[in-house]
Amino acid sequence: MRVIIESDAQSASRRGANFVTDLVRKKPNCVLGLATGSTPQSMYRELIRRHKEEGLDFSQVRTFNLDEYVGLGPAHPQSYRYFMQQNLFDHINIPPAQTHVPDGRALDFETHCRQYEQLIKECGGIDLQVLGVGTDGHIAFNEPGSSLGSRTRLKTLATETIRDNARFFGGEDKVPRLAVTMGVGTILESRRCLFLAFGPQKAIAVRDTVEGPITAQVTASALQLHREVIGVFDEAAARLLVRRDYYAEVERAQCLLEAGEFRALGIGVQ
Numbered sequence: 001m002r003v004i005i006e007s008d009a010q011s012a013s014r015r016g017a018n019f020v021t022d023l024v025r026k027k028p029n030c031v032l033g034l035a036t037g038s039t040p041q042s043m044y045r046e047l048i049r050r051h052k053e054e055g056l057d058f059s060q061v062r063t064f065n066l067d068e069y070v071g072l073g074p075a076h077p078q079s080y081r082y083f084m085q086q087n088l089f090d091h092i093n094i095p096p097a098q099t100h101v102p103d104g105r106a107l108d109f110e111t112h113c114r115q116y117e118q119l120i121k122e123c124g125g126i127d128l129q130v131l132g133v134g135t136d137g138h139i140a141f142n143e144p145g146s147s148l149g150s151r152t153r154l155k156t157l158a159t160e161t162i163r164d165n166a167r168f169f170g171g172e173d174k175v176p177r178l179a180v181t182m183g184v185g186t187i188l189e190s191r192r193c194l195f196l197a198f199g200p201q202k203a204i205a206v207r208d209t210v211e212g213p214i215t216a217q218v219t220a221s222a223l224q225l226h227r228e229v230i231g232v233f234d235e236a237a238a239r240l241l242v243r244r245d246y247y248a249e250v251e252r253a254q255c256l257l258e259a260g261e262f263r264a265l266g267i268g269v270q
């Protein structure tokens, strides 16, 4: 995993936005995998700014969201479809038909989940999957114990997740108990992952994800098996990483390489 540590969430969000922007510019009809939650919010704000001020064009982009609460329709203020409209889609030039969020009110979830996977395939697969992480180390709603090969399906929320999300619903008893979520296996098939985590409450999850053993108890740790994950963290979330100095060294080399400064790295050029 490439680990980028920024001083604060604001600059980390800008850094994250750079990866999305580069892809959208290089491949205007790219497929983005999107996440909800407080983590990607300021990255989305930055993308909206770039759309409005710099003409970043989303007209051909297709998107697939990771998950949705079961029982919540698109007009429910806590549904992830509503979140995406408010925090991104309503402010950029993406045609609504090109945005996909699992349907929390599907009548037949088995069929819906199969079709969601099929649609991702038909669009050519996800080019860049944006991910946050739960305090218990879950990605999307793949709670501890989820199969690391899992596909889009229904999942029961863990107590920790219900507790974490109670603030949005005004009480734990109001949080839906089930969600429809892409599986870990689905996420691992994306070409690239942008894994974001900010704040001290994510420090343990980040440590376990990046430096811990690969385990279904921390489903984000499966990202260690992915060929191209970029982790962008703020200082607070990266605080428990043991190899931070090494990651900084790798980043320095990466920047020099991108700038073509091969000599500074001791690489001879003719």
Ligand SMILES: N[C@@H]1[C@@H](O)[C@H](O)[C@@H](COP(=O)(O)O)O[C@@H]1O
Pocket: 035, 036, 037, 038, 039, 040, 066, 067, 131, 132, 133, 134, 135, 139, 140, 141, 161
């Ligand atoms: N299903 C979502 C995840 O996709 C998200 O990563 C996590 C963290 O949310 P936040 O970014 O608000 O901390 O919350 C939920 O569980």
